[in-house]
Amino acid sequence: LIVSIFTGILTGITSLLYLFGGSDSEMPTDMQEIYTGDVPRALDMEIRAAAVRIQQGETFSVSSNHKKIVAKLDGDTLEIEDKRNGVSVGAEDAAILITIPEDAVFKAFSLEIGAGDIDIASLTANTIELDIGAADFTAEYLSAKTRIDADLGAGNFRLASGYLCMPDFDLGVGKTALTATMIGEGDFDCGVGDLALTVYGAPSSYTVYANRGIGHFSVDGESVSDGDVIGSGENTLRISGGIGNVDVSFLQD
Numbered sequence: 001l002i003v004s005i006f007t008g009i010l011t012g013i014t015s016l017l018y019l020f021g022g023s024d025s026e027m028p029t030d031m032q033e034i035y036t037g038d039v040p041r042a043l044d045m046e047i048r049a050a051a052v053r054i055q056q057g058e059t060f061s062v063s064s065n066h067k068k069i070v071a072k073l074d075g076d077t078l079e080i081e082d083k084r085n086g087v088s089v090g091a092e093d094a095a096i097l098i099t100i101p102e103d104a105v106f107k108a109f110s111l112e113i114g115a116g117d118i119d120i121a122s123l124t125a126n127t128i129e130l131d132i133g134a135a136d137f138t139a140e141y142l143s144a145k146t147r148i149d150a151d152l153g154a155g156n157f158r159l160a161s162g163y164l165c166m167p168d169f170d171l172g173v174g175k176t177a178l179t180a181t182m183i184g185e186g187d188f189d190c191g192v193g194d195l196a197l198t199v200y201g202a203p204s205s206y207t208v209y210a211n212r213g214i215g216h217f218s219v220d221g222e223s224v225s226d227g228d229v230i231g232s233g234e235n236t237l238r239i240s241g242g243i244g245n246v247d248v249s250f251l252q253d
Contacts, residue, residue, distance in 0.1 A: 027053060028065045028095050035062040039101060041076035042108040043125075048082040049115040050094040056121050057099035066094040076107070105145075132157075142180070152176070171195060171242070179251070182206075183235055190242035197237070197248045205233040208248060213241030219248045 039060045045052075050069070062071045068083040080096065094116075106125035111118070113132055120139040128142065130150040137157045142148070147166035150157075154173040162180035169176070172191045179198040188195060190213060199206065208219050212226035217239075219230045239246055 027051070027097055028093060030065045031063040031095065031097055032065065033061055033063045034069065035071035035073075035078065035080075036060065037073070039104045039106075040073060040078035041106065043078050043080070043098075043106055043110070044108075045080045045096075045111045045113070046082060047080070047096065047111075047113040047116070048084055050082065050096050050113070051116050052096045052098075052111070052113065052118045054098045054100065054120040054123055056102050058101065059099070060101060060104070061099045063097045063099075064095060069094060069096060136174075182237065186235070186237045188237070188239045190240060190244060190246060192243045194244045195239070195241075195246045197239075197246075199237075199248065199250050200252075201235075201250060202252055203231055203233070203250045205235055206250070207231045207233050207236045209236065209238040210246075211238070211240040213246075214243050215241055215245040217241050217246045220250060 037060065047069070062078070062080060069080070070083055071078060071080045082094070102122070104124070108127045108129070109123060109125040110129040111131070113135055115134040118132070118135055118137045120142065122141040123139065124143040124145070126144070126146045128144040128148040130137075130152070132151070132155065133153045134155055136155045139158070139162070140160045142159055142162040142164070144164050144167070148164050148168070150169045152170065152172050152174070156174045157176040159178045159180060162178070164180045164182050166184040167182055167186045167188075169188045171189065171193065174193045176193065177196040179200070181200040188197070194215075203220060208230040210217055210219070210224045210226065210228045210230065212224065217224050224230060237248065239248070
């Protein structure tokens with residue numbers, strides 16, 4: 001745990017170097033289409049630093065304002081790659097806009113990004129993999145039908161609503177707020193910052209295993225101690241607290 005927290009602090013310091021360079025929540029006006037076609041089975045993104053937005057539309061397309069960000073189809077996977085050798089702080093305002101039809105379901109979605117901001121309207125995939133260095137992540141809806149793995153460095157992570165099967169989150173520096181149905185075995189390893197889990201469903205459907213860190217840990221408003229097991233439901237949430245507060249609540253219809 002100590003090693004994880006120390007690593008998270010270092011990541012947070014690195015993130016400040018990027019964030020001081022400035023960020024604009026609006027997409028630039030000089031966006032150009034770099035891919036259009038049928039919806040690919042899978043989407044794989046490797047980005048150094050950029051503002052990434054995924055929105056819904058009638059057809060699938062990818063646009064960017066930077067010539068070094070390219071998109072190519074490899075089999076049934078669309079690869080979006082940042083070809084820049086290095087990124088100077090404040091010197092680049094790269095942006096990526098992905099438009100997907102409302103009924104699109106990916107076999108796999110993978111995003112690896114060093115720094116930036118991610119804004120997702122809605123995304124559904126069998127598997128979702130997120131490797132985020134220093135970025136704020138906001139999603140109105142995410143659905144991971146088989147599993148979701150998220151490795152978060154520094155920044156805030158907010159999911160307004162979703163369906164997460166086998167969620168595995170490794171949290172770094174920042175505030176994480178998730179509201180979703182969580183199915184199967186869930187694992188949350190907290191670093192520096194607060195974790196707020198709002199779980200759709202009855203508490204009787206879940207078992208929470210609490211590994212309390214330095215901060216406060218509560219389940220449905222009741223404080224819990226290190227090693228407590230709350231509930232006996234078939235879906236499990238194993239939560240290791242770090243520096244910061246952990247709050248788990250259940251939202252029933």
